[in-house]
Amino acid sequence: MHAIEIRETGGPEVQRYVELPDPQPGEGQILVELAAAGVNFIDLYRREGRYPLPVPCVPGEEGSGTVLSTGPGVSRFKPGDRVAWTTVLGSYADRVVVPEDKAIVVPDGIDLITAGGVLVHGMTAHFLANDSYPAREGDTVLVHAAAGGVGLLLTQLLKRRGVRVIGTVSTAAKEALARENGVDDVIRYTEFAEEGALAAEVRRLTGGEGVHAVYDGVGAATFDASLASLRTRGTLVVFGGASGAVPPVDVMRLLWGGSLTLTRPYLEHFRATTEEFEWRAGEVFTGILDGTWKFTVAGTYPLAEAYRAHEDLAARRTSGKLLLVP
The missing domain is CATH 3.40.50.720 (NAD(P)-binding Rossmann-like Domain)
Structure with missing residues (x-):
């Protein structure tokens, strides 16, 4: 498979487009063929070294795709399911191993490009307005x-x-x-x-x-x-x-x-259980489906050009979500 690899922290240029062995799902994991990976500021923070990053590694924490296979003990997903996930390091890759409890089925009516980028921003907006300061x-x-x-x-x-x-x-x-x-x-x-x-x-x-x-x-x-x-x-x-x-x-x-x-606040603390994740993500998907939330994809970039997506996000040249696609 192809992936972005970081061998040392630094600027956008430390992201290298490489070929790596195909991963295999372990206990409680699913293997997903990537449709889109979300680009978020936390990816920049990790790449720069502001947040801990085990190097070498594949960066990226959000995405969507189709389940290829499942590991032992997986009960919520099967091959062919359309899924999305958050907080899964290793998402800038053609194939991503995702823990079962970090993924959710994408409802009919939502395309995988939208699903690959809406959860981090949507769930963040959700906990900000509902938990961090419940605006009235x-x-x-x-x-x-x-x-x-x-x-x-x-x-x-x-x-x-x-x-x-x-x-x-x-x-x-x-x-x-x-x-x-x-x-x-x-x-x-x-x-x-x-x-x-x-x-x-x-x-x-x-x-x-x-x-x-x-x-x-x-x-x-x-x-x-x-x-x-x-x-x-x-x-x-x-x-x-x-x-x-x-x-x-x-x-x-x-x-x-x-x-x-x-x-x-930090998103991971507001999706602390599978139940909370499914509830919060479900609220986001419902908002997209019923039209009460308009989601803006500002740009899509080839996976090999992750460096360019990071440059554009850091310079605030865009409005809305940036995505990487295989």
Whole structure:
């Protein structure tokens, strides 16, 4: 089979397109022929060495495809099933060994390209809005990177609840896309680069009060503005670090900011059991099937060009999901 292999951490160029022996499923595992692999910021974090990565290895953690064979003890899947998965290292490959408890059957009506990219972004948006800060009708929130993969889905979910969404974007094209997906007020952060300017604009838009919550997947570049944008007893949810990791924080900043709450969630902790995974993924699939969630595939790349997908994602040249295909 062909796969991407990383032998040392570093830039996009460390991803090598190689031929490896076909894997075989073990106890409780299924072997899947890849249809599409999702490209996510966590893949960049691992490649860079920010998150632990056992090298050499095949990167990638999300995908979809068709079951080729099953290992001993597998009861939920059979050859020919269409499946999708998350948090399975080794997904940038023609053939992927997937633990049975990390996979789910793709419903009829959803194509494998969609299924290969919607779960990480969809389930992240789901736990952000339902668990990290359960936004309610009448709340006002700030969503950074509102035209990104998570931002677009999160906004749609929040708007269905009657939440007012202020979103940050970088370009006119992304502003148009954010508004199409329901963002009420758009801030082009490139126009508010001076220290304190972005938070001041959020305060202006909220009559000086600030927002109930900030959903921040950008990290280092937006953290200070996010804290300063919160109203008393507001919540900052940092769920990513696209601009870099947030430095250590003095907890007293939360006190002086108005008894604020700070949380740093991770998807794996919100799909901790098979039952929770099936429920959360089922909610995502249902939203796609009934049309309440619009999912945007921003680009597909040949597996051999994983480096290019990583470059485009890191530079924020796209809006929506990036996928690798064999």
